[in-house]
Amino acid sequence: MPWVRTAVTEFGRLPPGVSVPPPGPASRRLAARLRRVESRNVTWLGDDFPIFWEEARGANVRDADGNVYLDLTAAFGVALLGHRDAGVAEALRVQGGRLVHGMGDVHPPGSKVVFLEGLVDLLENAGFHPREGCRALLASSGSEAVEAALKTSHLATGRPGVVAFRGGYHGLTLGALSTTARAYFRMPFRQRLREEQVAWGTFPVSADSLEESLHEVEVWLADGLPGGVPVGTVIVEPVQARGGVRIPTPGFGERLTSLARKHGVVLVADEIYTGLGRCGSVLASQRVGLDPDLVCLGKVLGGGLPMSACVGSTSVMDAWPASPGEALHTSTFLGHPLACAAGSAVLARVAGGLPQAAEELGGRLRTALVGALGSLGGVREVRGMGLLLGIELEAGGGVKVAKEALRQGLLVLPAGDQGEVVELSPPATLTRQQERAAVEGLVRSIGTVLGSG
Ligand SMILES: Cc1ncc(COP(=O)(O)O)c(C=O)c1O
Structure with missing residues (x-):
């Protein structure tokens, strides 16, 4: 599957997307340099992981190769206000x-x-x-x-x-x-x-x-x-x-x-x-x-x-x-x-109302994900509270989805003792367009992972 990147982003409209899946050449070069200088147990350096971040705005992240992703992790749950919030x-x-x-x-x-x-x-x-x-x-x-x-x-x-x-x-x-x-x-x-x-x-x-x-x-x-x-x-x-x-x-x-x-x-x-x-x-x-x-x-x-x-x-x-x-x-x-x-x-x-915004967005995402995934064989449960959501699959399913989602332009993390959950903790600032892209991309990624057994 060719790598598709988000056309309309908070960095403005981008030129047509590259056709190599991430990580691209610039990220690979950085990985090779990091391997030499960082303690071995910190950053996991694999064939298809990681990308190196250059810039982030709202819910979009741009990597060293210029590819743009939708960040559904808020970088470990931190950027609830979105990346580079104007007030901050x-x-x-x-x-x-x-x-x-x-x-x-x-x-x-x-x-x-x-x-x-x-x-x-x-x-x-x-x-x-x-x-x-x-x-x-x-x-x-x-x-x-x-x-x-x-x-x-x-x-x-x-x-x-x-x-x-x-x-x-x-x-x-x-x-x-x-x-x-x-x-x-x-x-x-x-x-x-x-x-x-x-x-x-x-x-x-x-x-x-x-x-x-x-x-x-x-x-x-x-x-x-x-x-x-x-x-x-x-x-x-x-x-x-x-x-x-x-x-x-x-x-x-x-x-x-x-x-x-x-x-x-x-x-x-x-x-x-x-x-x-x-x-x-x-x-x-x-x-x-x-x-x-x-x-x-x-x-x-x-x-x-x-x-x-x-x-x-x-x-x-x-x-x-x-x-x-x-x-x-x-x-x-x-x-x-x-x-x-x-x-x-x-x-x-x-x-000033951030919790309420998180609750509303989280509710919409949960409803959409339950509708799209709830009856899919292989999906055990879609659950969450506010803007902390989890999609439970078989053991290891969350890890596979995190890798596939990256190819789809989405950042998500696995969670659970057996990597069985796709954890979502996006910024509360997702636009409606980003919200739709998030749900569609997740459904595609999970479908691909489940389909490939
Ligand atoms: C509930 C909880 N407690 C503690 C921590 C540790 O925080 P830190 O990684 O900033 O030390 C985390 C990190 O994810 C967490 O989720």
């Missing part, structure tokens, strides 16, 4: 002209204060601990926000045990990794991970497994983990994203919250993927009945710059003692001025 770009221009780096926890940039006020206001207005108020601890990556949550919870409870869930992904730094479920990531580092301090329960996606899941969690909270380790933390994604867009069965969120309260355990919602509008509300926790003490945010938060946060009720966050002059937990780039400026532009958009 302007905030960066202004901040970049004044101060590019500051001293986050010593002589902080003013933009850190503005950003934190915006973040706390947004969450409190959305119903996150509005009465007692909340405080935040900033970081740069999602994994670091999880580290901050685990440390906060440990200070608040003094109990080292953590209950997490199978299918959960919380990051790859050592502390976060110790709670990430997939053995693939943990195995090589097991001896460093204090595995006796973590247990993984069942994340119930159907009513059948709800009671058993909650019972198991309750035993751990009441009696400690096997070996007697007392539990101070429950960490859960409201919707498991990288685990395959897995939505918990109704009742799970409310009952997990009650169990955490009853046993005095800190409940952490890892909203790094789901938060800030992705799932159709400021926090996805609100949609699945979770009432967490702490939330971890990242991805969308920095508008494309590295920014993450652990935000919690004041009473739990105040487990951190006042600083005597040397912070117990900080980092060189904490409260980075550029990321704070970009982040403030993002927060204004989240407060």
Whole structure:
């Protein structure tokens, strides 16, 4: 099948498309150079992967060969506002002209204060601990926000045990990794991970497994983990994203919250993927009945710059003692001025209707995909919440579709422990034309993969 590229894009109308499938010669040359200089385990360099990005606008990405793609990943879920959003770009221009780096926890940039006020206001207005108020601890990556949550919870409870869930992904730094479920990531580092301090329960996606899941969690909270380790933390994604867009069965969120309260355990919602509008509300926790003490945010938060946060009720966050002059937990780039400026532009958009836009677009995409794929043999389920959607196929199907979709001009990622899900987390800014192209391209790609057995 010849490589077809999107004719009308946010870069303007393009000359007729090239006829070689991606990656083109420029991407191949970059891959050869990268192979020499990057650690072997980072970028997967295959015959048909990857393309190298040069430019991105809205939902379009242009690669080193000039080919244009429709990005249905928002680059790992980050670009919910679209790539190079005008408000973010302007905030960066202004901040970049004044101060590019500051001293986050010593002589902080003013933009850190503005950003934190915006973040706390947004969450409190959305119903996150509005009465007692909340405080935040900033970081740069999602994994670091999880580290901050685990440390906060440990200070608040003094109990080292953590209950997490199978299918959960919380990051790859050592502390976060110790709670990430997939053995693939943990195995090589097991001896460093204090595995006796973590247990993984069942994340119930159907009513059948709800009671058993909650019972198991309750035993751990009441009696400690096997070996007697007392539990101070429950960490859960409201919707498991990288685990395959897995939505918990109704009742799970409310009952997990009650169990955490009853046993005095800190409940952490890892909203790094789901938060800030992705799932159709400021926090996805609100949609699945979770009432967490702490939330971890990242991805969308920095508008494309590295920014993450652990935000919690004041009473739990105040487990951190006042600083005597040397912070117990900080980092060189904490409260980075550029990321704070970009982040403030993002927060204004989240407060100004971004979650609703995500919900509407996600609803239309889901309806169209269910209509086109729902009865296709080989498609197990089309599901989603807001603008986080998953199409479940057989094991490995998501990986095959990601490669085929690239040839069709679409960027998608596989998800799920067995690469069985096509994960979609596009920008909320897709035009109607892009929306149609997305559905048509996905249906063609999945049809090709299923047809070729
Ligand atoms: C739910 C969740 N938690 C944590 C992380 C880790 O974030 P980062 O890759 O920025 O460290 C991710 C990344 O995909 C995630 O989806």
